[in-house]
Amino acid sequence: MRRGTRLSFGPGTYAFPGGKVDAADAKVPVDGAREEDRPFVVAAIREAFEEVGILLAEGAERLGAEERARMRQALAEGTPFGELLARHGLRLDARRLIDVGRWCTPPFSPIRFDTRFFLTVLPDELPAYANGEEVGAAGWIEPARALAMWERGEALLHPPTHHALAALAGFPPEKAVGILRAPPYVDAEQVVHRIEFQRGIHIFPLRTQTLPPHTHTNCVVVGTGELLAIDPGPTDPAERDRIFHALREMEAEGRRVVAVALTHHHGDHAGGAADLAARLGVPLWASAPVADKVPGVSRRLEDGEVLELAGPLPMRLRCVRTDGHADGHLCFFEERSRAVIAGDMVAEGTTIVLDPPEGRLDLYLASLRRLLDLGPGALYPAHGFPIPDGPACLERYIAHREARLEAVAKALAGGRPLTLAEVVQTVYSDTPSFLHAVAERSALASLLELERRGRARRAAEGWTA
Numbered sequence: 001m002r003r004g005t006r007l008s009f010g011p012g013t014y015a016f017p018g019g020k021v022d023a024a025d026a027k028v029p030v031d032g033a034r035e036e037d038r039p040f041v042v043a044a045i046r047e048a049f050e051e052v053g054i055l056l057a058e059g060a061e062r063l064g065a066e067e068r069a070r071m072r073q074a075l076a077e078g079t080p081f082g083e084l085l086a087r088h089g090l091r092l093d094a095r096r097l098i099d100v101g102r103w104c105t106p107p108f109s110p111i112r113f114d115t116r117f118f119l120t121v122l123p124d125e126l127p128a129y130a131n132g133e134e135v136g137a138a139g140w141i142e143p144a145r146a147l148a149m150w151e152r153g154e155a156l157l158h159p160p161t162h163h164a165l166a167a168l169a170g171f172p173p174e175k176a177v178g179i180l181r182a183p184p185y186v187d188a189e190q191v192v193h194r195i196e197f198q199r200g201i202h203i204f205p206l207r208t209q210t211l212p213p214h215t216h217t218n219c220v221v222v223g224t225g226e227l228l229a230i231d232p233g234p235t236d237p238a239e240r241d242r243i244f245h246a247l248r249e250m251e252a253e254g255r256r257v258v259a260v261a262l263t264h265h266h267g268d269h270a271g272g273a274a275d276l277a278a279r280l281g282v283p284l285w286a287s288a289p290v291a292d293k294v295p296g297v298s299r300r301l302e303d304g305e306v307l308e309l310a311g312p313l314p315m316r317l318r319c320v321r322t323d324g325h326a327d328g329h330l331c332f333f334e335e336r337s338r339a340v341i342a343g344d345m346v347a348e349g350t351t352i353v354l355d356p357p358e359g360r361l362d363l364y365l366a367s368l369r370r371l372l373d374l375g376p377g378a379l380y381p382a383h384g385f386p387i388p389d390g391p392a393c394l395e396r397y398i399a400h401r402e403a404r405l406e407a408v409a410k411a412l413a414g415g416r417p418l419t420l421a422e423v424v425q426t427v428y429s430d431t432p433s434f435l436h437a438v439a440e441r442s443a444l445a446s447l448l449e450l451e452r453r454g455r456a457r458r459a460a461e462g463w464t465a
Contacts, residue, residue: 225311348384
């Protein structure tokens, strides 16, 4: 199913039905279940019914489509699942579900889950109904076809989903079970350390000294044979070692790192770049303005230049100059899938700070529109998970910045001069107070843009319309 676009975790990605265990799940009777497993079994069956309308309960075949729809509605309105089962004379049997492993989300995730996965065998392809809120679309698909969508960048997959599809595409279910229970690139705590949301684009979130609410900066490694490592930013030696060993692991599998590249010069992006390039024995690439600020850059990338990466799936990255957040900021546009390695042009779940004098709202808006004109697919920001619907995200960012600009202009229309701090208190009332110092920088960028447009004036006592 495609997850709803308003969800706080993985919006727009493709996944299997699932969700959180409710406290009431432990009270639902289940035949053949161990006490400690019962909540997970109940949650799996309840979520499959709630999200896509498939009811894995003994006796469910007696219920017609209308009765099932009424049950789902009652469940959505808060009627306990156990009560609904009892009312219709249905029972749950744990033997219908096969345990196929456990995965945990990585530490950088804003929401973390400890997730059990189950496989079930159905006699027929039962109709699937998306519930519209958590699920944007749902239906049956052959695993090989789903993987082809992933390879083309049309369906972003979290590692557990990709692993399940790959196992089921390559083996019959009875042989796939053992493979499903032994996922690759997972540590002792069941946390995955390599994330490939689409083929050839790997994300390695590295702990950096970045701005809250984020704690990590993504090093994006692009390629299926020749590899380009983009934005290895950590200054922490342990994190530097982590990305170095991850790339060596990929090289041991037959790939080859050809260069390290930068989107821009900020420390959480470029801090570890020269060190990593030296340890790997490869060059460091960046735009000319970034090369003037970061030591060790040996190749100055030009706007429109294309970087070709050979491999089983060749990839072409077009350099796109996107000033506004930082001078010389580059995005990398993957021409085949139209994915954009976006650096700090966007971020998942939040907005981007513009810090004058480099942070210029006019240039930033022009860069957002330039990316939109590319007709992008997924956006891969430096902070957080990828954003599947790139155009919708860029349109939201443009609308948000224009709305903030008008809000600042409205605040100045009161007549008396306002200090920068007063503008923030008025316009950024929805922002936590501990972030007001950061918000001041973006507010200043808005004021300077209003000044550039002839709509604001600054004096010793403050800003006026």
